[in-house]
Amino acid sequence: MAADVHNKGVTWDAPNGSLVPVDRLRSERSDSPTPGLVQGTEPGAGQEHAMFMHAQSFEDLAAESESNPDSDQAEDQSVLGESQEASEKEGEEEEQRGGAEPEEEQKDQPEENQKQHQKQKQEVQTGVRGKEEDVTSEAWRRHRKHVFVLSEAGKPIYTRYGTEEALSTTMGVMMALVSFVEAEKNIIRAIHADGCRVVFLHKSPLVLVGVSQSSQSDRELSRELQYVYYQIVSLLTLTQLNHIFQHKQNYDLRRLLAGSEHLTDSLLRLLDRDPGLLLNAVMSLPLSSSARDVVSTSLQAAKAKSLVFSILLAGNRLVTLVRKKDQYLHHMDLHLLFNLVGSSSSFREGEGWTPICLPKFNTAGFFHAHISYLEPKSDLCLILVSTDREDFFNLSDCKRRFLERLRKRSAYQALQEAVQTPTYPVSQVGIPELWHFVYKSKSSGLYTSPELPVPYQKEEEHERLIGLYRYLHSCLHHPTRPLRSVYRCGDTENLFAWVSTITTAAFNKQV
Amino acid sequence: MTAMRVDAKVVMLGKESVGKTSLVERYVHHRFLVGPYQNTIGAAFVAKPINVGDKVITLGIWDTAGSERYEAMSRIYYRGARAAIVCYDLTDSSSFLRARFWVKELQTFEEHCKIYLCGTKNDLIKADRSARQVDYHDVTDFADEIGAQHFETSSKTGNNVDELFMKVAEDFSNSAFELMPEEKGVDLGQKKDSYFYSCCHN
Ligand SMILES: Nc1nc2c(ncn2[C@@H]2O[C@H](COP(=O)(O)OP(=O)(O)OP(=O)(O)O)[C@@H](O)[C@H]2O)c(=O)[nH]1
Ligand SMILES: [Mg+2]
Numbered sequence A: 001m002a003a004d005v006h007n008k009g010v011t012w013d014a015p016n017g018s019l020v021p022v023d024r025l026r027s028e029r030s031d032s033p034t035p036g037l038v039q040g041t042e043p044g045a046g047q048e049h050a051m052f053m054h055a056q057s058f059e060d061l062a063a064e065s066e067s068n069p070d071s072d073q074a075e076d077q078s079v080l081g082e083s084q085e086a087s088e089k090e091g092e093e094e095e096q097r098g099g100a101e102p103e104e105e106q107k108d109q110p111e112e113n114q115k116q117h118q119k120q121k122q123e124v125q126t127g128v129r130g131k132e133e134d135v136t137s138e139a140w141r142r143h144r145k146h147v148f149v150l151s152e153a154g155k156p157i158y159t160r161y162g163t164e165e166a167l168s169t170t171m172g173v174m175m176a177l178v179s180f181v182e183a184e185k186n187i188i189r190a191i192h193a194d195g196c197r198v199v200f201l202h203k204s205p206l207v208l209v210g211v212s213q214s215s216q217s218d219r220e221l222s223r224e225l226q227y228v229y230y231q232i233v234s235l236l237t238l239t240q241l242n243h244i245f246q247h248k249q250n251y252d253l254r255r256l257l258a259g260s261e262h263l264t265d266s267l268l269r270l271l272d273r274d275p276g277l278l279l280n281a282v283m284s285l286p287l288s289s290s291a292r293d294v295v296s297t298s299l300q301a302a303k304a305k306s307l308v309f310s311i312l313l314a315g316n317r318l319v320t321l322v323r324k325k326d327q328y329l330h331h332m333d334l335h336l337l338f339n340l341v342g343s344s345s346s347f348r349e350g351e352g353w354t355p356i357c358l359p360k361f362n363t364a365g366f367f368h369a370h371i372s373y374l375e376p377k378s379d380l381c382l383i384l385v386s387t388d389r390e391d392f393f394n395l396s397d398c399k400r401r402f403l404e405r406l407r408k409r410s411a412y413q414a415l416q417e418a419v420q421t422p423t424y425p426v427s428q429v430g431i432p433e434l435w436h437f438v439y440k441s442k443s444s445g446l447y448t449s450p451e452l453p454v455p456y457q458k459e460e461e462h463e464r465l466i467g468l469y470r471y472l473h474s475c476l477h478h479p480t481r482p483l484r485s486v487y488r489c490g491d492t493e494n495l496f497a498w499v500s501t502i503t504t505a506a507f508n509k510q511v
Numbered sequence B: 001m002t003a004m005r006v007d008a009k010v011v012m013l014g015k016e017s018v019g020k021t022s023l024v025e026r027y028v029h030h031r032f033l034v035g036p037y038q039n040t041i042g043a044a045f046v047a048k049p050i051n052v053g054d055k056v057i058t059l060g061i062w063d064t065a066g067s068e069r070y071e072a073m074s075r076i077y078y079r080g081a082r083a084a085i086v087c088y089d090l091t092d093s094s095s096f097l098r099a100r101f102w103v104k105e106l107q108t109f110e111e112h113c114k115i116y117l118c119g120t121k122n123d124l125i126k127a128d129r130s131a132r133q134v135d136y137h138d139v140t141d142f143a144d145e146i147g148a149q150h151f152e153t154s155s156k157t158g159n160n161v162d163e164l165f166m167k168v169a170e171d172f173s174n175s176a177f178e179l180m181p182e183e184k185g186v187d188l189g190q191k192k193d194s195y196f197y198s199c200c201h202n
Helices: A111-126 A165-183 A218-236 A238-247 A261-273 A275-279 A289-301 A331-342 A345-349 A392-407 A410-420 A459-476 B020-029 B068-078 B093-109 B122-127 B136-146 B161-179 B192-198
Strands: A145-151 A156-159 A190-193 A196-203 A206-212 A307-314 A317-323 A351-356 A367-373 A380-386 A439-441 A446-448 A485-489 A494-498 A506-509 B008-014 B043-052 B055-064 B083-089 B114-120 B149-152
Touching: A145 A165, A145 A218, A145 A261, A156 A165, A156 A218, A165 A196, A165 A206, A190 A218, A196 A218, A206 A218, A218 A238, A218 A261, A218 A331, A218 A459, A261 A331, A261 A459, A275 A331, A275 A446, A275 A459, A289 A307, A289 A317, A289 A392, A289 A410, A307 A331, A307 A392, A307 A410, A331 A351, A331 A367, A331 A380, A345 A367, A345 B020, A345 B043, A351 A392, A351 B068, A367 A392, A380 A392, A380 A410, A392 A410, A459 A485, A459 A494, B008 B020, B008 B068, B008 B093, B008 B161, B020 B043, B020 B055, B020 B083, B020 B114, B020 B161, B043 B161, B055 B068, B055 B161, B068 B093, B083 B093, B083 B161, B093 B114, B093 B136, B114 B136, B114 B161, B136 B149, B149 B161
Parallel strands: B008 B055, B008 B083, B083 B114, B114 B149
Antiparallel strands: A145 A156, A145 A206, A190 A196, A196 A206, A307 A317, A307 A380, A351 A367, A351 B043, A367 A380, A439 A446, A485 A494, A494 A506, B043 B055
């Protein structure tokens, strides 16, 4: 497919290497309670030329950095998402990674913990943030994973459970620990005590602290903290964060983050439950390749000058992604977009138009995302990412054209049917006794996984299953002795994980 | 389907959780969503045709997020607006201070934009008079001073909501002739340069 989806000839250079348009003048605004934001990086500053300054920054990609997603593919655009069935796996030629399977690890899970899970579950179900919680209570202490974000002045910015105010002393102590160690030109990474791991991540101007009672490693926890850090950056940009704290060290950042706490909450839940965040991959919607081709071509045809990424989602599954030539969307940024859409009903109310920083792309500036559902009751959500904050109506028109084109094809019918049945039973792959698997295609950054069978449907079992995958994943990607395959027998399930140049799969068989 | 045609740009402004989204929901979809409050992210756009006399006018309504995080970009939403519905919550006095901020902002940058002050959630006041935190006469005085219209609405009961938007559409319809040649409809592509020169904080 020939493909530059978007028009050529646009140059994206940053003449003065700065985000601020050279000749921008100042003008008075009414008094605002918000302290001065950096000119040119305030949400919405159009930064067309600056946007592509640093291509991708993969520098702090978690341990296993991925090769450039399909950079060597002939097409200028990549269409992600293939229907993955067992039979197709054999044919894949890329190196892949697989998750893993459950096994008995209940020993590590005292009954208390189980109760805790149930409690968490209730909170989630009622959609109430555990904000009212008493931070001195046993119940609060027993949460399996706490996450705190604070400023370098020790001011609370976010806590997963309880209120920030109630935790200001605790956070002050955390900051004291960090600065005490740093005063000696050292970095505090983790403290292990009393069955708890306390992991620190200092990403100036923020300090993130995770406290976990699970079996997760420090590395994994630290990676999760990174996600939270990027979540915050995606709302404000790093430039703006730095600017704010340079001007006012003890600024209360919660003011600017107000209303976004549920995004971080939901991101943390995803981290607990979605193997994609572990695998650096997103889940694809099973769909026949012919139908997907039609969807992708229609999406490609709906171009606009400022459009960089067009993403079609079905719930939390990717249908297709079209990108501008030479621009890549990092999986972390994609997860942040998924999380934004998945945790806000606000986009159902019309066409959303919001600034968003994709921190793995560029922490300094905002893109503008046009977010809308294809039809009012549909799960199909289209995200159009643009460099131009003035371009709303053009993007809105792109959506209209895409939908118009799609409606004329029978593929639309196929797509809608696929959305009705986004999952498949594990039996479909035809391996007897297989309970569950996760399969990732490394080249495409996609994974597929069947629906959770009975033993794993309960919330705590689901999280236990993810814990088992995490374990297998950590064996395959051990920093010093990575394994190519793992097999482990347990009381309730056997685990198998395999990294292969041909195929990777992870199985979970009944004993 | 043809490309979207919008006659009048209308922007909803006001502190978070005062009920801007609920007002639009009520007006456009005739419903009130109960359940946990979901703050708007960025802004949401809906186009809504409305009959005024024998004409159909399409209002392009921008429901903005009240969060301070988006304040600095608010200009892209209200720029070129013909009407601004500045909302405050009748049960929250701080929301009225915020409304004054928006009024000042509009007066400075959008002199052609008509302002409608809208006190929301009046069902709460009707249920319990002591819940009122913003004095009716203070607001009418302020409205007179700035030449704005004033409404008190409830998105829960629907009270006064249609009237508000009807008034917006009528006023637009009546004034449209005067301003037509210069600025018609909404074209975000226009005036880009002037925008760049004036959108920043200090
Ligand atoms: N009783 C009552 N509650 C209302 C009314 N309008 C809104 N609310 C409630 O107020 C809360 C906030 O409403 P929204 O419409 O989401 O507020 P918003 O102004 O859009 O908030 P942001 O998007 O954050 O700026 C919700 O819980 C609504 O249910 C009303 O007329 N009566
Ligand atoms: Mg809203």
